[in-house]
Amino acid sequence: MTQPTAALKATPLNAVHRRMGAKMVDFGGWDMPVQYSGILDEHQAVRKNAGLFDVSHMGEIEISGPDAFALTDSVTTNAAANLKIGQAQYSGLLYEHGGFVDDILVHKVADDHYFLCVNASNQDKDYEHIAAQNRHSAKVEFASPRYAQLAIQGPKALATLQKLTRTDLASIGYYHFVDDAVSGATARIARTGYTGEDGFEIYIAPEQAERIWNAMLNAGQEFGIKPCGLGARNTLRLESKMALYGHEIHASITPYEADLGWIVKMNKGDFTGKAALAKQQEQGIARKLVGFEMTGRGIGRDGYEVYLGGEAAGWVTSGGPSPTLNKNIGLCYLPVSRAKPGERIDIMIRNQPVEAVTVPTPFYKRAK
Amino acid sequence: MYPTTFRYTKEHEWVRVEGGIGVVGITDHAQKELGDIVYVDLPKPGTRLEQGKTLGSVESVKAVSDIFAPVSGEVVEINEMLSTTPEKLNEDPHGTAWLVKIRLSLPEEVSRLLSAEDYQKYVGAEESGH
Numbered sequence: 001m002t003q004p005t006a007a008l009k010a011t012p013l014n015a016v017h018r019r020m021g022a023k024m025v026d027f028g029g030w031d032m033p034v035q036y037s038g039i040l041d042e043h044q045a046v047r048k049n050a051g052l053f054d055v056s057h058m059g060e061i062e063i064s065g066p067d068a069f070a071l072t073d074s075v076t077t078n079a080a081a082n083l084k085i086g087q088a089q090y091s092g093l094l095y096e097h098g099g100f101v102d103d104i105l106v107h108k109v110a111d112d113h114y115f116l117c118v119n120a121s122n123q124d125k126d127y128e129h130i131a132a133q134n135r136h137s138a139k140v141e142f143a144s145p146r147y148a149q150l151a152i153q154g155p156k157a158l159a160t161l162q163k164l165t166r167t168d169l170a171s172i173g174y175y176h177f178v179d180d181a182v183s184g185a186t187a188r189i190a191r192t193g194y195t196g197e198d199g200f201e202i203y204i205a206p207e208q209a210e211r212i213w214n215a216m217l218n219a220g221q222e223f224g225i226k227p228c229g230l231g232a233r234n235t236l237r238l239e240s241k242m243a244l245y246g247h248e249i250h251a252s253i254t255p256y257e258a259d260l261g262w263i264v265k266m267n268k269g270d271f272t273g274k275a276a277l278a279k280q281q282e283q284g285i286a287r288k289l290v291g292f293e294m295t296g297r298g299i300g301r302d303g304y305e306v307y308l309g310g311e312a313a314g315w316v317t318s319g320g321p322s323p324t325l326n327k328n329i330g331l332c333y334l335p336v337s338r339a340k341p342g343e344r345i346d347i348m349i350r351n352q353p354v355e356a357v358t359v360p361t362p363f364y365k366r367a368k
Numbered sequence: 369m370y371p372t373t374f375r376y377t378k379e380h381e382w383v384r385v386e387g388g389i390g391v392v393g394i395t396d397h398a399q400k401e402l403g404d405i406v407y408v409d410l411p412k413p414g415t416r417l418e419q420g421k422t423l424g425s426v427e428s429v430k431a432v433s434d435i436f437a438p439v440s441g442e443v444v445e446i447n448e449m450l451s452t453t454p455e456k457l458n459e460d461p462h463g464t465a466w467l468v469k470i471r472l473s474l475p476e477e478v479s480r481l482l483s484a485e486d487y488q489k490y491v492g493a494e495e496s497g498h
Binding site for chain 2: 023034035038039040041231234235297298299301320321323328350
């Protein structure tokens with residue numbers, strides 16, 4: 001049995017993952033399970049039945065007080081004013097120059113309380129970014145230590161979780177949440193996810209994580225639930241064209257370039273990055289994210305160059321096999337005039353051009 | 369686990385020599401570390417390989433790993449089966465899922481590779497060492 005390196009951070013379920021035989025990797029400074037039974041197996045479990053993920057590495061930031069709305073709305077791109085209590089939205093935290101600090105989920109807990117779920121490796125930076133812009137008197141709390149987070153995803157997620165809570169899960173709309181209990185422990189139950197399937201993300205106290213993890217696996221046994229690692233999380237989100245920080249988005253990419261214009265509300269009040277985005281709207285973007293499918297033999301992967309007519313024209317942000325489609329897929333940046341479906345491109349794979357074609361996204365959309 | 373008639377490298381390739389031809393593959397340890405294998409890139413027959421230099425690559429869902437030639441020589445045959453069923457590398461890495469056959473140009477290289485016992489010790493140490 002290997003031990004985590006001292007420098008790596010661990011979730012409350014670290015020992016459980018090791019005991020259950022997960023293969024562990026260093027993920028942005030966190031000692032996390034990359035796979036249990038295998039990425040393909042876990043991927044199919046989520047698409048067909050249910051999968052359980054430990055995503056306790058994700059960060060939480062709480063904004064509260066009379067100025068909670070003003071601060072939340074002024075640091076995020078989406079309109080926090082559109083949120084009702086019990087509703088969540090996908091949003092962006094931007095620098096003044098319009099590039100991403102992070103992509104986040106904003107939950108409205110009360111008129112004076114917003115709960116943000118942020119990326120693991122960005123959480124310290126995000127907290128500082130928000131706190132530095134607190135010209136209001138809102139309270140900004142770095143709340144990650146108070147939460148573990150589990151994601152249960154797949155067509156059988158609801159039936160599994162329903163066994164452990166009295167809340168009528170079917171009545172929670174997509175991107176809505178309720179504060180209730182799971183297995184008797186206080187839990188925020190959100191109908192959100194990063195897989196393209198129906199499912200829930202639940203926020204619980206760290207000391208409850210192991211008990212609830214086990215309860216979920218037991219409850220889902222009859223449906224074929226599988227514990228899943230970050231490997232399947234990545235193939236699932238890529239098929240659904242969900243952005244991953246450090247890949248599709250980062251400090252030098254704006255929401256418009258990342259095809260995330262829908263999370264920017266220019267008709268709301270001022271927010272950090274708005275002026276830069278207005279300028280970009282006026283001048284037009286130079287590059288844009290687009291999906292591709294390999295037509296030649298090979299797999300286009302993160303960081304590979306993309307060629308158009310023999311010239312270097314862009315780069316792959318995420319790429320790999322799609323277990324659902326049985327094709328090799330990916331996302332890449334291309335000059336905006338060519339960032340549309342049907343373009344013949346070449347991906348440079350170990351110095352060899354391999355044919356691919358741009359395609360509509362998402363690659364996978366579940367039947368509703 | 370590791371056949372005693374094979375020789376091994378620290379990069380997790382194996383070679384079995386039959387009458388001047390080395391049959392080359394990756395070890396069970398390697399396939400386990402890689403996870404689900406989805407693509408195998410092999411050299412064309414006729415390619416001359418040098419011991420320790422890149423022979424090709426194996427791709428899992430997550431990543432690409434180079435394979436290094438355990439011996440020098442000319443590729444005389446590649447395992448065509450792997451182009452359509454790369455997952456065989458997860459199932460039978462020491463048997464039907466061999467990668468290439470190489471006509472050895474320096475047969476003495478083989479004796480400097482690890483024995484099954486030494487390789488077993490090496491991966492045992494690697495597995496508990498980090």
